[in-house]
Amino acid sequence: KPSDLPPGRWGLPLVGWVPLSFKKSLEEHLQDLHKQHGNIYTWRMGSQVIVFLHDYKMLRDAFASTDFVDRPNWQLFTMNEVPVKGLVGSNGLVWHNNRRFALRQLRDLGMGKSKLVAAVHTQAEMLIEEFRKQAGRADKVPHATKVAVVNIVWQMIGSIQFKVTDERFKRFQRLIDGVFESMRRMAILDLFPWINSVFPDALVTWICRRDVVKITLDSFSAYFEEVIDEHKATLDKDNPRDLIDAYIIEMEKDNPDSTCSKRDLVLLIFDLFNAGTQTTDNMLTWMIFYLANHPKVQERMLREIDEVLPRGTLPILEDKPRLPYTEAVVHESLRKASLVSLGAQHIATRDTQLGGYSIPKGTIITGSFFAMHDDPRYWDSPEEFRPERWLNAEGKFVAKKEGFMPFGSGKRQCVGEGLARMELFIFSVALVQNFSFAPPPGKKIDLRPVAFNPILHEPKGSEKVVVTVRP
């Protein structure tokens, strides 16, 4: 162990530190390390040296710096594409160009813009219709929430909308699910890259589902390329309809720094779906679960909405200041869920310093967001779901920042944050206006996330909720 790295667990070369018992979750082990070593500690997982940051200010400063701006060369991020394209896993000029482009598109086509608000409203109406169909019985959260979030991202990217019953949507959803499922397995190769050269290729492919990732990416690519070609054929340069049109226009510019290509656009679209749909859909399910287990929160939210909006009127973003409790419920849900519990990993781009320790170039850095959101240094009684903590004495919403990072922070902060917040706000108002949610009689919804998922805190899909139409 290099002596000036943060303290922690090292274990054996190549294998790293492996717990002897799997009774504790990954997060419980990280909490143990935090208690033992403080706000910055190291865990060698497989052959990867990973430094965990457990402190809000340290994390904020690190992720604001170019010293930690890059992603590791993990398959989880690269999707086996060499050189890496798209946005989530790329570095350098490709990342810089794509991030700037995506942020501009989200601003121009997205947040608060009437076209996208109209699309969110259409999806909110569809959700109301679909939730109504399962009123009166205990059932899983309808799959319409997935359709809604996919449709919004598609609207922005390619002006496409699926119907709930659309077979193409089901195929599309199976692909997204396939990617997420295989991402967990791909992490094995990222942590133990040497198994590639020790075990037979067929075995590695089977364990790590490399074939699934390839097949999935190929299917996505074929579909996206078709959509891109349709856009090219019908492009009006003076009236770009969506992100694909804007990218094609950008691609045709004579810019020496351009990193545009059709393959890059395919990967960018893939990244936006990958990062922007499962996340928002899971967050909406978490909100429904929290509301179901906290009837008083639900009633207070409804009272507030009823005072501001006539029933049947969907909110617009300008209504937010008049709905502070609703804003508080959205924020408290984001805190409690800690959806992306460890964030997305970063890497030191040069030999540098952090928290008084030396961090060699290439060290992987990750945030313990789940722990920060549950840390009594920042939150009074953090275990409680208490939206009131976001309101001041006058009942105004206060966007508390200290200890709150559901979308990451700094140079790689989530580009879809504004869009996700807009969806969660409009969808939750629409649902609470029309329905009440409760656990099945005599039960509470199990709010523990699905086990063994280091990427997302997923709500348990098997949990049922009773939807009742409001009189």
Ligand code: HEM
């Ligand atoms: C509730 C929903 C969401 C949550 C909790 C969330 C959270 C996050 C987090 C924690 C990161 C990692 C930041 C880092 O590397 O430090 C991230 C990155 C990212 N998110 Fe989101 N996200 C959500 C929705 C979305 C949406 C709707 C989109 C776009 C349609 C999106 C696109 C991205 C992209 C492209 C990145 C990579 C940015 C980069 O590497 O520069 N996300 N998100």
